[in-house]
Amino acid sequence: MTSALLPTYARAPLSFERGEGAWLVASDGERYLDFGAGIAVNALGHAHPHLVAALTEQAGKLWHTSNLFEIPEGERLGRRLVDATFADVAFFANSGAEANEAAIKMARKYHAAGGHPERYRIVTFEGAFHGRTLATIAAGGQAKYIEGFGPKVEGFDQVPPCDVAALEAAIGPETAALMIEPIQGEGGLRVIPHEELRRLRALCDERGLLLIMDEVQTGVGRTGKLFAHEWSGIAPDIMSAAKGIGGGFPLGVCLATREAARGMTAGTHGTTFGGNPLAMAVGNAVLDVVLADGFLEHVRRTGLLLKQKLAALRDRFPDVIEAVRGEGLMLGLKCAVSNTAFVAAARAARLLVIPAGDNVVRLLPPLIITEADVSEAVERLETTAAGLSPAALRRAAE
Known part of the structure; x- marks a missing residue:
């Protein structure tokens, strides 16, 4: 059936029915780690009490x-x-x-x-x-x-x-x-x-x-x-x-x-x-x-941890990730591959990230993310980068 909505968005074939914290649950029951936060909107995650x-x-x-x-x-x-x-x-x-x-x-x-x-x-x-x-x-x-x-x-x-x-x-x-x-x-x-x-x-x-x-x-x-x-x-x-x-x-x-x-x-x-x-x-x-005591310190600490882990990921996959940019929990991966391909591959790994200009992928997670969320996200980014590396793509084509 033709959509009744004006076709001004290139939407992913995915919809969500509920969320909690940094996680979203799709209509098919699959759980996604949300490192897009509705384009930096859901600063306190989903359904914050x-x-x-x-x-x-x-x-x-x-x-x-x-x-x-x-x-x-x-x-x-x-x-x-x-x-x-x-x-x-x-x-x-x-x-x-x-x-x-x-x-x-x-x-x-x-x-x-x-x-x-x-x-x-x-x-x-x-x-x-x-x-x-x-x-x-x-x-x-x-x-x-x-x-x-x-x-x-x-x-x-x-x-x-x-x-x-x-x-x-x-x-x-x-x-x-x-x-x-x-x-x-x-x-x-x-x-x-x-x-x-x-x-x-x-x-x-x-x-x-x-x-x-x-x-x-x-x-x-x-x-x-x-x-x-x-x-x-x-x-x-x-x-x-x-x-x-x-x-x-x-x-x-x-x-x-x-x-x-x-x-x-x-x-x-x-x-x-x-x-x-x-x-x-x-x-x-x-x-x-x-504005509560300790909240911004949490953002700084978690942002530094994420940035360090992303830098290590860049060192492992320089043919996929050229550089890490940004501050705090507003970070970007300058890609050596197509950023749209990277976003799609991350989504297949149940991680939501966002494309940006200059062939960059944005990571804009909720500010309430934990160290465990950071580790989980980096694991999924590692899976994404490994699948997009030229060596992996050559093997897949053989």
Whole structure:
């Protein structure tokens, strides 16, 4: 039977009916170790009891009122995020793309409110992924996402990461901000060096530009800090976050200093569903866990263990794995074979991983994984790599 769904996804022939922790159970009863976490979304794994309880309790009380009225749980979540970060204010949305749209609008409005509406252009970086709306695909600049959707939204200039001369040439009298991911996820787990982020912060201060940090994938503990930019010792003016912040429930947020947000007055931006009571209850429950003593240390320790084991695997299979990239529990395998073939072979070994740009395979497990989960995942990756090695493929062809 022909599907009733728009065919915009190349879905694997696999569906799941339940999950617990880092494990998923397919409709045929097979168990899969989930090292994709719904593309870094299920930060606390599947069916986390604290999240289930928070959502269930809120669902029995109130789902939606709209932002025409105060939402106490939203005020609480906003306050907790502000207290834990550089920010003074928060705007809640439903996704990373929406959070980035708010960040883009905020940067432009900042300069307009200051008497310089001509300053609307934003410099972004090649390999970036900022979302699927018309503005955010223009911000990302990747042709495969832009092609066929008409004229590209004006106002974005892409330069290669860490290219000082190209960045200097791109900044002009119309430039409003720089926008960057501390680690490019979709772009192939490419880590922007800490010294480069510090240089960008200094450049923005010198030129009167805003620094926008896209932490949709890197945030909420993924790298072992609450947000990845903290490793470099700098703070942005505006930051987007989503994915892990809702632990699986649709939630995004744009955080900013009060100065950067000075143009965002009543009526300048809004959302119908953003900040609804259900999302706010779950977001607060996620922070309960992530901000608890020892949680981020667990991420750092487990991430280091996984990275060490992956490096040993690379040494054993250099004809399959060229390099290990990333930080914390946001890691990637730069493949010498097709990354899509690697993902399919891992799935056959009952391990879920995700492809990315630059022929990379992403490992984005739930942050609650144990050392036993790490060992199990590496065993399955070893099986995958062994089956994809040129020697094994030659033997299979004989």
